[in-house]
Amino acid sequence: MGGDGSSWRPEGSFLGERPKALLGGKVPLRGSYQGSSFIELLQTDARHLLPDLSAWDRDSSVAARLPHGTTVLAFRFGEGVLVAGDRLATAGHAVASRDVVKVFETDPHSLMAISGAAGPSIEMARILSVELEHYEKIEGEPLELEGKANKLSQMIRVNLPAAMQGLAVVPLFAGFDTRRKTGRLWKFDITGGRYEEAEFDATGSGGVYARESLKYGWSADLSREDAIRVAVAALTAAADEDRATGGVDLERGIFPIIKVCTSAGHSDASDEEIARFYRGILDSRSRGGNL
Amino acid sequence: MSMPFYVSPEQVMADKAEFARKGIARGKSIVALEHQGGVLMMAENSTSLQKIGEIYDRIAFAGVGKFSEFDQLRKVGVRFADTKGYAYSREDVRGKGLANAFSQVIGEVFTREMKPLEIEIIVAEVGDDRYEDHKENALYRIKYDGFISDHAGFCAIGGNVEEVETVLKSDYKEGMPSGDAARLGLRALSAGAERSSELDAESLEVCLLDRGRAGRKFCRLSTDEVQSILDS
Numbered sequence: 001m002g003g004d005g006s007s008w009r010p011e012g013s014f015l016g017e018r019p020k021a022l023l024g025g026k027v028p029l030r031g032s033y034q035g036s037s038f039i040e041l042l043q044t045d046a047r048h049l050l051p052d053l054s055a056w057d058r059d060s061s062v063a064a065r066l067p068h069g070t071t072v073l074a075f076r077f078g079e080g081v082l083v084a085g086d087r088l089a090t091a092g093h094a095v096a097s098r099d100v101v102k103v104f105e106t107d108p109h110s111l112m113a114i115s116g117a118a119g120p121s122i123e124m125a126r127i128l129s130v131e132l133e134h135y136e137k138i139e140g141e142p143l144e145l146e147g148k149a150n151k152l153s154q155m156i157r158v159n160l161p162a163a164m165q166g167l168a169v170v171p172l173f174a175g176f177d178t179r180r181k182t183g184r185l186w187k188f189d190i191t192g193g194r195y196e197e198a199e200f201d202a203t204g205s206g207g208v209y210a211r212e213s214l215k216y217g218w219s220a221d222l223s224r225e226d227a228i229r230v231a232v233a234a235l236t237a238a239a240d241e242d243r244a245t246g247g248v249d250l251e252r253g254i255f256p257i258i259k260v261c262t263s264a265g266h267s268d269a270s271d272e273e274i275a276r277f278y279r280g281i282l283d284s285r286s287r288g289g290n291l
Numbered sequence: 292m293s294m295p296f297y298v299s300p301e302q303v304m305a306d307k308a309e310f311a312r313k314g315i316a317r318g319k320s321i322v323a324l325e326h327q328g329g330v331l332m333m334a335e336n337s338t339s340l341q342k343i344g345e346i347y348d349r350i351a352f353a354g355v356g357k358f359s360e361f362d363q364l365r366k367v368g369v370r371f372a373d374t375k376g377y378a379y380s381r382e383d384v385r386g387k388g389l390a391n392a393f394s395q396v397i398g399e400v401f402t403r404e405m406k407p408l409e410i411e412i413i414v415a416e417v418g419d420d421r422y423e424d425h426k427e428n429a430l431y432r433i434k435y436d437g438f439i440s441d442h443a444g445f446c447a448i449g450g451n452v453e454e455v456e457t458v459l460k461s462d463y464k465e466g467m468p469s470g471d472a473a474r475l476g477l478r479a480l481s482a483g484a485e486r487s488s489e490l491d492a493e494s495l496e497v498c499l500l501d502r503g504r505a506g507r508k509f510c511r512l513s514t515d516e517v518q519s520i521l522d523s
Contacts (some may be wrong), residue, residue, distance in 0.1 A: 033370075038373055038377075040368055041374070042374070042377075043375075045374075046374055046378075047372075049374070049377065049378050127377075128375055130376070130377050133373070133507070134369065134370075134373045136371045137344070137345050137346070137373075138366055138369055140341065142346075251492075
């Protein structure tokens, strides 16, 4: 027993590790982790809270029965970026959920949209948002947008073993770069590869159809209103061609989530706005139009 | 091996307390005031080393004394709160639990370590109108020996805390507008400051826990914003 600060750490152990507990009522003044990353804090002092998918074997039929998110898209427009996602989650050929949320505000100036295995993806969005807030509080200033994208890339890389066994997390990350005064967006692959897109991108099972639609509707200087219209059209196109994509569900009143991020922060497209654009598409279809 | 001299426990504690008090008395003061729109925290501080910080959605921290010690404690608080909020839910992170945890840490250092922490801190929590049982604000003051107390309306820590409290006691009114609270805070800090004439927006660090905000309610005011709240 010495006065080295370790003497009053909590007794006992968790999972056979060195006694470290942030939640056991005792707060070590000099815990083992001293940095500014929340994920590293969990790795060092609270391992039991980290998702651990190492027990997955190669039985992909199990992975296929888990909920998967389908179509998300993101693009730059005049004031910043828009990120949108439908609401359907599928498990194999069945509907897992009709109103799942796939677009997350990770901090006041960034958004993350998820496709792939819903469980690990949603958890990754949650950890990323705590990570960004944690860094800001410890350091006294937020990360740069590029730094945030880089952090996400590292998290995806760590998930690679699970991704190889059917639990892929393939997000889009977008936000307003307050230093460069512009919207930016990134796509990722399962190895954590990070690619900045200058225009637009979409991922998930209906992503390819959404991209096709964006190719015709998108331009760099869209207004907010036009951006939302183009996003509704792209999600509708994806839902039309891909059975696993939800689109707009007027019967149940379930609308895609469309978020816009500008210098002023986030705002959501209202259900009324989305419904109005969707009805426009239905009208033109019933008149024999091809959208 | 030589025998150490016997020193009574009372003497050890008294010496430690004396040591900690001296360290704190050298520092400037901080006040926290409840007002109409939440909680206002104000420190006499013209340096870029911040004494007031955000812990969680509705919780803020302020410390006086040795910067390295209370800043370390602030970071411990952030780690504690973020871990708890991640493991459970954001609403489960409460000021009382955090203040108790701080009190325990500071108290343990005071009893076990050779040198006590030369700090005094405030943990402030702003109420949340969405929940019936979370509506009230809370101010906790924790001293160098872990002694914890809760305060209604206002709370002060630091060097000349008696002078500061005298002003607060005589002029504080429940439910005052934020401008009045800021001016009262400035008057109170001026009473405790060594060169009171020099206190202005430039030499103040002001943070708010703003009841009206959604999500994270902490905000740090720029010098211009401090001036405008003092003028409002």
